[in-house]
Every structure is written in C-alpha cells, then in structure tokens.
Amino acid sequence: MSLAFVGICSHAPGITGRADRADPAHRDQFYAALGRLREAVDAAKPDALMIVAAEHFANFFMNNMPAFAIGMGEKYEGPIEDPDWLKIKPRVVQGAPDLSRRLISSVMQSVDTAYAEEWRFDHGIMVPLHFLDPDNKYKVIPANINCQGPPLTPLHRAWAFGEAIRAAADALPERIALICTGGISHWPATPDSGKINEAWDREFLDRWARQDRAAMLSYTDAETYRDAGQGGFEIRTFIAAAGAARGKGEIWHYRAIPIFAVGCTVGVMEIV
Amino acid sequence: MSLAFVGICSHAPGITGRADRADPAHRDQFYAALGRLREAVDAAKPDALMIVAAEHFANFFMNNMPAFAIGMGEKYEGPIEDPDWLKIKPRVVQGAPDLSRRLISSVMQSVDTAYAEEWRFDHGIMVPLHFLDPDNKYKVIPANINCQGPPLTPLHRAWAFGEAIRAAADALPERIALICTGGISHWPATPDSGKINEAWDREFLDRWARQDRAAMLSYTDAETYRDAGQGGFEIRTFIAAAGAARGKGEIWHYRAIPIFAVGCTVGVMEIV
Amino acid sequence: MSLYQLSKFLYEINRDPAIQARFRANPQSALEGYDLTDEERGAILEPDIGLLYVLGVNGQILMHYAAFHGIEWSDYLQRMRDGIKRHGPVRAGLYAMTTSLDEKVSS
Amino acid sequence: MSLYQLSKFLYEINRDPAIQARFRANPQSALEGYDLTDEERGAILEPDIGLLYVLGVNGQILMHYAAFHGIEWSDYLQRMRDGIKRHGPVRAGLYAMTTSLDEKVSS
Ligand SMILES: [Fe+3]
Ligand SMILES: [Fe+3]
Numbered sequence: 001m002s003l004a005f006v007g008i009c010s011h012a013p014g015i016t017g018r019a020d021r022a023d024p025a026h027r028d029q030f031y032a033a034l035g036r037l038r039e040a041v042d043a044a045k046p047d048a049l050m051i052v053a054a055e056h057f058a059n060f061f062m063n064n065m066p067a068f069a070i071g072m073g074e075k076y077e078g079p080i081e082d083p084d085w086l087k088i089k090p091r092v093v094q095g096a097p098d099l100s101r102r103l104i105s106s107v108m109q110s111v112d113t114a115y116a117e118e119w120r121f122d123h124g125i126m127v128p129l130h131f132l133d134p135d136n137k138y139k140v141i142p143a144n145i146n147c148q149g150p151p152l153t154p155l156h157r158a159w160a161f162g163e164a165i166r167a168a169a170d171a172l173p174e175r176i177a178l179i180c181t182g183g184i185s186h187w188p189a190t191p192d193s194g195k196i197n198e199a200w201d202r203e204f205l206d207r208w209a210r211q212d213r214a215a216m217l218s219y220t221d222a223e224t225y226r227d228a229g230q231g232g233f234e235i236r237t238f239i240a241a242a243g244a245a246r247g248k249g250e251i252w253h254y255r256a257i258p259i260f261a262v263g264c265t266v267g268v269m270e271i272v
Numbered sequence: 273m274s275l276a277f278v279g280i281c282s283h284a285p286g287i288t289g290r291a292d293r294a295d296p297a298h299r300d301q302f303y304a305a306l307g308r309l310r311e312a313v314d315a316a317k318p319d320a321l322m323i324v325a326a327e328h329f330a331n332f333f334m335n336n337m338p339a340f341a342i343g344m345g346e347k348y349e350g351p352i353e354d355p356d357w358l359k360i361k362p363r364v365v366q367g368a369p370d371l372s373r374r375l376i377s378s379v380m381q382s383v384d385t386a387y388a389e390e391w392r393f394d395h396g397i398m399v400p401l402h403f404l405d406p407d408n409k410y411k412v413i414p415a416n417i418n419c420q421g422p423p424l425t426p427l428h429r430a431w432a433f434g435e436a437i438r439a440a441a442d443a444l445p446e447r448i449a450l451i452c453t454g455g456i457s458h459w460p461a462t463p464d465s466g467k468i469n470e471a472w473d474r475e476f477l478d479r480w481a482r483q484d485r486a487a488m489l490s491y492t493d494a495e496t497y498r499d500a501g502q503g504g505f506e507i508r509t510f511i512a513a514a515g516a517a518r519g520k521g522e523i524w525h526y527r528a529i530p531i532f533a534v535g536c537t538v539g540v541m542e543i544v
Numbered sequence: 545m546s547l548y549q550l551s552k553f554l555y556e557i558n559r560d561p562a563i564q565a566r567f568r569a570n571p572q573s574a575l576e577g578y579d580l581t582d583e584e585r586g587a588i589l590e591p592d593i594g595l596l597y598v599l600g601v602n603g604q605i606l607m608h609y610a611a612f613h614g615i616e617w618s619d620y621l622q623r624m625r626d627g628i629k630r631h632g633p634v635r636a637g638l639y640a641m642t643t644s645l646d647e648k649v650s651s
Numbered sequence: 652m653s654l655y656q657l658s659k660f661l662y663e664i665n666r667d668p669a670i671q672a673r674f675r676a677n678p679q680s681a682l683e684g685y686d687l688t689d690e691e692r693g694a695i696l697e698p699d700i701g702l703l704y705v706l707g708v709n710g711q712i713l714m715h716y717a718a719f720h721g722i723e724w725s726d727y728l729q730r731m732r733d734g735i736k737r738h739g740p741v742r743a744g745l746y747a748m749t750t751s752l753d754e755k756v757s758s
Binding site for chain 2: 065069101116
C-alpha cells in the first residue's frame, strides 16, 4: 500500500559491544531514543522492515561490488562478527522473498540494484535490529549502498535509490517501514578511531532535516574523507532516506559518544 | 577520445567446440564474417576492447547478481570451461585497470554498475576474443548484463547502459572499441538445445539495424522466453550496442547453424 | 530457499576443483552446509539429471554438473526429457514458464 | 592487482573458518592461489599489522585479521601508528588520501 515509515539511526559495533564503557547517562539517553524509534516503527504496523545499510566487507567485496543490493532471501543470519565481541546473540531473521522480488523488479525500472538470495548481516544491520526488533518479529528486507570500496556510489544515485524504493513501496499492497543506517563522520578501524567531527555532523543533519537536496548532494568524496573520514561516506544511507520520504526530518537524538566511535543519531522523516 | 567502434557478434560454445561438426561452407562463411569484424576492429585502432557479454553463472550468481558489471582487473583468465571441450586455449588477458576505473566512475553517474577486480571469462567472452583478438594483443574491459537470473535487467536499462558507455567513452582520452555479444533466439542447455527461431531473429535484427528503439524495447520477458527461449534474453547486449552507437546497423552475417545452437550473427553499427 | 541452495551447490562444484575432489572422495560430506531437502540431496547424489531439471536447476549450471559425471551431451538432453516424463513438468525457476513437452522441438 | 589479492586473502580468511583452520595448521599453504609479493606475504605471516595498513588494507578488513591473531583493540590501533612511523605513509587504497600522521587525533 505504501511506504509507511522512514527513520534513520547510527550503527557501530561499540554501541552494543562497548556499552559498559560509555557514560551511563549518555548511553541510556541514546538507547531511549532508539526505543522511541522502535515504538514508532511498531505504530506504523509494517508488513516488512527494509533496512538500507552500508556493510563493511561482510558480503560484498571488490570481486563483484554492487552500487546497490537488495536481499531476496527466505531467511538471513547474523551477526557475522563474534557475538561475544558485538554482544548481540545470533539470530535467524525471516526474509520476505516474494515481496522482495516484487520490490526489486520495481526498483530496477530506474535503479540498477543487484539482488542477493543470501546475506549474513554484519553490525551495520544487526545493531539497528537489536534495538528496533528485539523480539525478532519482523520480516526484513536488507539493502546496501556501496560506501566502502571506491568507486563509491554517487550521492545523487543514492537519492535516486530512495526515490525508487518510495515508488516501489507505494505501488505494493504491503506496508514497508524503511530504516536507513549510517555513521555520519567517523574514522572506523583506523588510527583515528574514536574521532568524531560534531560540527560536520550537525551541519549534515541540518541539511537532511530541512530536506535540502542540493546541499546534501554537494559533498565531494575528497571533502567527506577529509572532514568526516571513511565513515562519512555512509551519508549515502541518510540521503536515500531523504529521497524516499521527501518531507521534513526531525532529529530525535544526536550526541558524539567517542567510545561508540560515532555520533549517535536517531531521526525520523515525514513522508510527503 | 571516443567510442571508436561498435560491433555485435554471437557467442556459443559450439562455435569453436563443435566446429568440425558444422557444414564446412556455412562455418567458413561465418568465420569469414568474424574475420572481417576483426579487421574492422583493428582498423579502428582502439586502445582497449570493451566486451559487453551475458555470462552464464561463471562469475555471477544469485548470492549477488548485478544488473550490470564492469571489470576493473589488471588481468583476466579464460576460458573457465574445459579448454578441450571449448577448443580455445587458456590465455591471460591484459586488463586496463586505470582506464576501467575512469570508465566505471563515469558510467556510474547514470547507471549503477557493479565493478569486479577479477573475472574468469566464460565462452561468452572467450569465443568473441578467439576470433577478434587471436594474438591476445588488446587490453580488454569485460562487462556483463544479467540475462540469466530473474529479475533480469530491464531492456530500457540495457539501452541506458549503452548510452552511459557512449558518454563515458566520449569523455576519455583513449579510443574504445565496443563489442556486444549475445545469442538472439536459442534454448541453450535445455531439451530444446539446437532450436532456433530464425523469423524472430530476423525481425529483431531488422529492428536493431534500423535503430528502432521503441520496437527493440517492446518485448516482454514472457514473450521473449516463449518465442526465443532463455537465450533470447541476451538481446540486452545488442540493445546496449544500439544505445551506444545510435546510428544505423548493418548485418554482415546471419545464418542459423543448429549444431552451433545459435543464429550466427555478425554486425556493425554506425556511431552518430 | 531450496532451489537456491540446490543451484548454489551445483554452481560451486562446477567452478571449484577442491569441491569436486571432496565430492569424489565423500559425496555426502561435500553437501554439508547446504540446506537441501531429501529429494534434492538424492537427485544430486544419484545423479538424477532429469529430476534436477524438473526441480528447476538452470541448464547453464546443470550441463556442467552432467559433464562432471561423464554424461555425454546427447545423453544429457535425453535425461532432461526423461525427467519430465517421470517427474512431471518443471516445478520452479525459469523453466516453470514452460508449459508442455509437446510444444518443443529437440536436436 | 596486489592490494586486491592481499585484501582478498584477508577478506576470505575473516569470513571462512576453514581457511582460518588451514592457516593455523600451515600458514604458507593457506596463501596458495593468491598472487602476492614477498613483502605482502611476509606482512600476512608475521603478522605485521602496521605494514598491512601501510600497504593499503582497509581497516574494516584489517581489524578482523588482527583480532584473529589475538591482538587487542588498543594494540591494533597502536600497531597501525607504528607502521606509519616505520614504513612511511599509506601507499595505496583509500587511506593513501591521508597526508600526514600529525593531522590525526587518536583515541
Ligand atoms: Fe558503518
Ligand atoms: Fe549466452
């Protein structure tokens, strides 16, 4: 029937894996915002949860690196990382293969997504799922944008991906909730791990919340890398959310929590 | 500097593997047309040969099936099939990684191609190379369109892929020769192997040669499957050629040779 | 997921000599890690090329598996035809679009 | 192709327990089939995490390889820093866009 919900949130292994090392007050405020996002997803009564992520060489490598990929499996597994390290228990996630196939066929009319009948979720999807679907009750459609291996997906195509998801969802009888997850500025797994450019993050989130397409698409990769690190390339997932929802965004939570190695973000966007 | 040449040709393992079982006169006429195509490629003095093919589950599978892929490797190997069965000797083909990267980045502005830093060529690329580059002298950029595993790449996106290659090549300092290779009607590896719908093939090639975009894009997959078999899905590669060249086509050779299991086609198209 | 898992095993054995060697040494162990029904498992082990075709395996994958078992080309084609007679029409995948055997010509 | 081959080995060992077991049993044999320079081979076997970083391996791949060798997180970060001091700036890949160590903060 429609795209029923659009939200954004951060992912990072530290959010769960190093939970006990964060300032408890900061951690709990962030977790509470994620809980609020979970309630909002539930209230939208989706038939499936689509998660647009930016995975980290767990399923996709430079032997066949898709600009976009959408899952079409009957089920998925995760986390691919050590569950004790990530502090997220393994789970089998139900897919929605028939719905996926119809969604993919529709998206393909304008965006050339790869499809994948299997997918081992890394923390990029497992951390959001851990908070948004603690009971493992939703059917999930995973999606990916190449934010890792250059040549990266151009920003304006990430926007087009959001538009294509919107058009596809609106033409389907099912209700889709869309969660887009990325890190904004961060320098994951490099000597600068823990660095966060809060000013850059707030500027990006402001462009996002006011639905300023031109400003969101104006970053060059070199600028993003300089100011926001490799992790900044993941703005593509938030841009896809904006392309799908097209309304004003609202940031429910932002705080740089260095031990989580990311500016911890939760937001929603009006679907217009 | 430009797209310097656009040609099309058939591929099929029988073309080389069962060469001794064909009517010698028919075989030799087809081979002569391929020889003429080789001379035309040479005359265009390309810096690299781009081959848009439709591979057959050699590199790409439904675990990550790209709508489009372009190679970015330093070198490639082929054939992946038994060389004695295919009657094509193994070779290491030089890639053009820097040129590939620039081409891919440009194509990605409008078409969301995957990229691949390795690629084991199957007969879809090796048969054309065997005839067009017998001395293994060219740098090669392989490309693929998903003609095998549904959801297949939509026909109008195959056209867009050709347009994107054209725009990219025209903006590069190097000269690119483009060869697009597919089977038109055939029923490969099924109980109907050897069946060829010559009337359907001639109609398609007529649409192609007169650059009738709407007619080329009007086939549904169900119609193509019914009239032209699974192999008919490979019209996508010829459609990409037309999208790139945009001029009138000329069919140098067409004859159904059942022991080759394909309507054996050679053609060129004017670049306008 | 079953046709996917079945196809994936055949795709992987086709292109990986190590899996081929493992299959020759101990067929059962080569199938570990694939989520297969008993019917699929039996069709692989037999090998029942006709049943694999009826289960929906793409010919571009199946023909290489037949060749791995030393099945000659004409025999490969005949086994698919016999499979349809024995097991009924193709059940899944691309060829499930096929309606009846009689519509088809062969060579 | 070398950074690609180097990264591919690390990508594959990260996600495949069978390769991890083969590496533990016989490191050299686990590297067969990868087209590596002697420097790359040595960096994998040592393991010289700092050199792997300087050679251009992405941290999203490298951190899992460090964990496989039991290298604790802070030690992993320090080894990358030491690698740059010893071997010079990152030579290839994404991080070759990085200019100098002094520009960076760490935690
Ligand atoms: Fe990330
Ligand atoms: Fe083909």
